[in-house]
Amino acid sequence: MIDKETSKEIINEVKALTTEVYKDTASPALQEVGSVAGRTVKALLSPLRGMLWGWERIEGYVEESVKKRLDKIPEDKRKSPEPEIAVPLLQALTYTAHNETLREMYINLLANSMNADKENIVHPSFVELIKQMNSLDAKVFDELSKTNHYQKILNPKIMLKGQGKFFSNATPEWYVGWTIEGFSEFDVSASFVRLSKFGLIELMFDRTAGKDGYAEIRNTQFLLAILTKYQLADTNSELEIGGTESIVYVNEYGLQFKNACK
Structure with a gap:
């Protein structure tokens, strides 16, 4: 335990140190730096005022x-x-x-x-x-939860035909053939992953619910445009849209969430 006299000495030292620090921060150079930083931070944070x-x-x-x-x-x-x-x-x-x-x-x-x-x-x-969630997650979930059934989803790849090789990051990891206005297909793919981690949907890789429908996803304008881009960049190779046929669905927890929030 600190005795009374020692305690007084510590308090006096702290007071003296505080005075010196105050003098330093009051110097013109530091005042200017603080002023500039203050204006910058204030400007960046000011939009939040109306949101709180x-x-x-x-x-x-x-x-x-x-x-x-x-x-x-x-x-x-x-x-x-x-x-x-x-x-x-x-x-x-x-x-x-x-x-x-x-x-x-x-x-x-x-x-x-x-x-x-x-x-x-x-x-x-x-x-x-x-x-x-952000707005995109909410909108993607709303779109997915319009049906209680398995929905076809593709893990598309731009592939070298007959070689089993593909270009990484050329396409979204998960693609259902649609997107949300104002967001890219890559944004929607990332949202699928988040919703899965939230426990609201199931992304089942290499599981199918019948073969019908996957060809339509492969032939969307979005994927065909990516294929064309890579074909123009590599005219010596024969490329195609490949990938894995999978399924996605809103699970029971997700359906309960949907019903609780509508």
Whole structure:
């Protein structure tokens, strides 16, 4: 244990050191550097001001939005949401409310947690799932979850015909024949991987649900354009679109997530 006199000495030394540090930071050179850095950081962070909603703004928006949904539910079915769902959800809304896609998922999840008929499909982990998503993930998941069946997906390659060799990174790892407006097929492929890691979908490599449909994916304009690009760059080789035929589907956990957030 430090005795009283030693303690006083330490405090005095700290005060003296603090004074010297203050003098140094007050020097013109450091003031200028700090000023420049401050303006730069402030400029970079300034757009976030409008995105951070205070509780007053959140409360009004949530009340109005949830009311529209609860008005369709009989009064005897309405209930208070569980705090392990509502509290982290409302906290997340303070910094994601500007994102319409994610905002709607949160509001739907909250409203469903207040419906006695749906409380069993609402799980606290769903809040964390939305927090990990961006708009693309939400839109890709929405597109995939429009059907409950296996969907054909290709792991395409630009290949040297008859040689078993291919060009790496020429095509997306996973390709279903469509993309999301404003995003590339490579973006969508990465989203498939994320959704799989979230546990919402299953990407089953080299598993098929019948052979029909894969030819249409191979012959999309997107893949044919890539093939043409490589053919023009290597006129001495015979190239083709190959790859592995696979399947993707929304699993049971994903379907429950979908129903809880719609």
